[in-house]
Amino acid sequence: MQISKLVLSLLGSTAWFVAAQPSSSRPFLQPLNSTTGWIIGNGLWNITIGNVYGKKLFYKNQDLIGNAVGHYSGYDGEVNFQWTSASIYAETPKYLDVVFSATEIDLHWVIYPDLAGAYQYVVNKALPTLAVLRTLFRLVNTTSTHGRTNIKDDLLPPFADILVATKVQDETWQRADGTFITKYDWSTFIRELDFHGIYGQDFGSWYIRPGRDYFNGNHLKQELTVHRESATGDAVELNVIHGSHFQVNSSATFPVGKIWGPWLWYLNSGSKEDASRRATQEFANWPYSWLNDSRYQSRGSVSGKLILSDGRAAAGASVFLGDNNSNVSTLDQGTTYYYAGTADSKGVFSINNVRTATYGLYAWSDGGQIADVSTTYAQNDIVVENGKATALGTLSWELLSRQLIFQIGDLDHNAIGFRTGGGAYQHGLVADSPANLTYIVGQSNVSDWYYGQSALGSWTILFDLTKANITANKTAALSLSLAGYSRAVDIDVSVNSQLITSITSDSLASDPGLYRSSTAAGEWRFLEFNISAGVLKEGSNSVVFKATRTTLWRGFMWDSILLEWSS
Template sequence: MCSLYFSESSRIWHLAFSNIMLCVLLKLTTQTQVPNSNFHPPVEVPGDSKANLMSMSFPGVQLHIEDQHVVMDNGILQVTISNPEGMVTGIEYNGIDNLLEILNEESNRGYWDLVWNVAGSTGTKGIFDRMEGTSLKVIVENEEQVELSFTRMWDPSIDQGKLVPLNIDKRYVMLRDSSGFYSYAIYEHLEEWPAFNIDNTRIAFKLREDMFRYMAIADNRQRFMPLPEDRLADRGQALAYPEAVLLVNPVEPDFKGEVDDKYQYSCENKDNRVHGWISNNPSVGFWQITASDEFRSGGPLKQCLTSHVGPTTLAIFHSVHYSGEDLVLKFGPNEPWKKVFGPVFIFLNSLTDGDDPLLLWEDAKQQMIYEVQTWPYSFPASEDFQSADQRGSVCGRLLIQDRYISEENVPGNGAYVGLALPGNVGSWQRECKGYQFWTRADEDGYFSINNIRTGDYNLYAWVPGVIGDYQYNVVITINSGCEIDVGEVVYEPPRDGPTLWEIGIPDRSAAEFYVPDPDPKLINKLYVNHPDRFRQYGLWERYSELYPDGDLVYTIGTCDYGKDWFFAQVTSNAGRQLITHMKELLGKLGSNSTWPMRVEPINYD
């Protein structure tokens, strides 16, 4: 997508468009504030109040190794993992034998996976791999912690062309007195191994259909969900793509006439901290918590899947969704690579009978805050996961130099400031191989980025309301324990002259533009009169219905972009038609003048 401006010699026009159907990426309207570090995380156990629970002491963590399974048990929950494949086959909690879908095969309950392809392949459809381990190693085993490693080592003499050329190390960690467990993985590609591509990688959990019916991904994005059988051919009607289904004969009539589409529940990385499911009877919550974005691809605005009908919960680490081939991880010959994904936390909570089940969501948000505060975690045993004392920090102040706005430099209020692998201006939006670290500047433009992994980075920034991208022109090297102050850095937005007029706001969102109502026969009730109503299915088709005889014409000074400018550029001649009308306007302003036009990216997703 992009934004377009128009000026006498430029800051120019603001127009939102995308080459994909599900295109405009808006900010979530609700965010949880992180309280002080004295917060103590709650752990819910049936029949006990929090006051009683905080004084309880659970037994130490125990590990039971069997022929085909291993079990981690801390007295609050038991996690069963296949041996040596490393699939989570069972989670026992709150007197329930298994929270995962027992009707599924053991390999289809809780698992890591990736989609890969050979070098030179195009597109985003590759080879699906559940990454079954071939060896188990106990890394840590004591009363405070158990950490297990399930590995699959690539052998070029056997696996060439059959398996992704990676050494894969999947880790599972259980801590004492913790109402959940952690998982992370290390992927490694050796220099002498063949080139290849990665399209997606994630961890997925398939929960019990007979228990988990209520899904929550934000304060204003939660609801009871349809059943997976409602999507089958005898109950649902396939729409433009397989993920979208119109529910015509659902098991529960209340869902009749709604569209179910997992992409409607996507979320920007910066807001994707906690999501999951609630069971009403018994009152149990299953939550996926991600404390850091550092291992995710595409920066803070990249959208990824969360939870969806299944019931399914995902932790997405790398994805080409909404971006296409630009975000495919492409490794060339003689290219070594290693990356740690995670840890993510699978958090379980429960309530006593009679309590409001939605309290489980509030509790999960508090647990998320605790996890964020304790990042980077101190417990991972892999030397590839850097602890806090091995990391560094960068601080400074971002100023904006725009003489058409102010004679003095103005603070970069609310700027997004981040570190990513060295590259070109704005390259962080497509960067996938390394780590990224982002923060928001305060109202005076001051920023501080902490807990940065060692390595070389460029400093990138952009400011809501200001066109363009900033890049610090010096590579920053992070060493263990370093504290780097870059001082005042000045961003001069691209300009050729004063602004004559502007359509929209250069904030990488299209929230200010006109979003039509959906076809009443193709709605998701959650998004009726909702700030995220742009997520409704089929809105791209509404453009042709609104303008059946030609493309829209926007008249500067008369039209209101909140009512008259369509939020997305869909398949049509709208862009060409708009330029034609602008030429007519410019001709009236003077045939001997130069009137530049500048395009401002909203989001590459």
């Protein structure tokens, strides 16, 4: 039976039609006899979906939602989509594609007869400019007790603990023993995420999201995954497909027809091993051949070789295909489709299964053999055609002609390597950084420098220069590479007691990285300041970062500090 776009509308329709009386396993869409919604599923599971919420999720004869809120989709907080109709978009011998329509989007559920769960994808119709777009499940906490990401697997915080704790900021509570509960501790770098979900002794609900080209942001894009809902105790499984929780700004306006997904929502007995095997299978099968959309299937590849102007290969460089001719940071780009890759030891990179379009190509140091490279590479007008390989050949990455005086920390856009940097997500960690710190070049280790500076006080770098280094007309450049900055903390930067600059909340945009549990990155910024001839001297010299204003859990997250002779 072949049915295409048969609309079953809640508005004005009294003659309901069932596509087919489902057998024990056949996928189905069944309208209810009143204006309360629809039931979809197969012989393994089914869910009742109203005009906003999905309820009564039955799997193995048990309702996984119960009194929890259930399944819903929305944007920017709690602006949730209202479904005005449901229809069979496509029916094939293999699957049923059911589409739920709202004014702003279509949400598709692709149901196979023998699959516990469904593929889902979203198509833009009339979304406003937004920062957050998501789908999610909120399940009963008695069956979903634990959460799992690629970096965290643990018991979800008990609801009882939240009820007796003190709220200290958004979705963050402090227990009587001083420890914190926050949903941000369950965040991760989403382009590294294999699968995530919530599970218990007998049930598991998982999101498996291969492809990732529909996500906004670059390699350092972080997002929420799972958590305990603070108002109700529901176990929450988030699918943030456009987000802003760790960025300066990710508001975007999308072209009509943009597709987010498909991803797989998968049910099982709670086995992480089974979910892992399924994730491996899904990643191998991407891009999905079953999605009958010519724009989705139209893809090519991009390859090239990045060589630094000093002859070195750009070994391990981060490579990103993003917006063409853009002045938006690669982390904040999010209108269309994006691809993240890494160059090998010879600077060679290859990105496959790229949607046909015209892109900008960006690259930057990810530490390692090119940890001293402060410049970034950019090339526009990279054209990708269907079925064709776009071979860019050897690309020359220009460096600055400078002589290094000292460098603290690798240039890799994150705080890994510094003390307390790069560990598990943890609220308030920057409060453990000292108010005053002295770092002696040639004696101190990188790990003596803390990942974040927040408290009132001075962090001092001491270094020596010989007479041979000093000439009358020699100028220098001080470069501050920030892995993130959360306002409102101000610092004065001085060299040998001469004020070079004041960095304040008025002069530097804020990201939430530090106060939302990240220990590695918020949004990268690179600041450079000229040091006039004569400021540096023979013998002992100093660079001082003096915090003159502070706010709890805010401040500077460090990536690298460089002082170089520029002439």
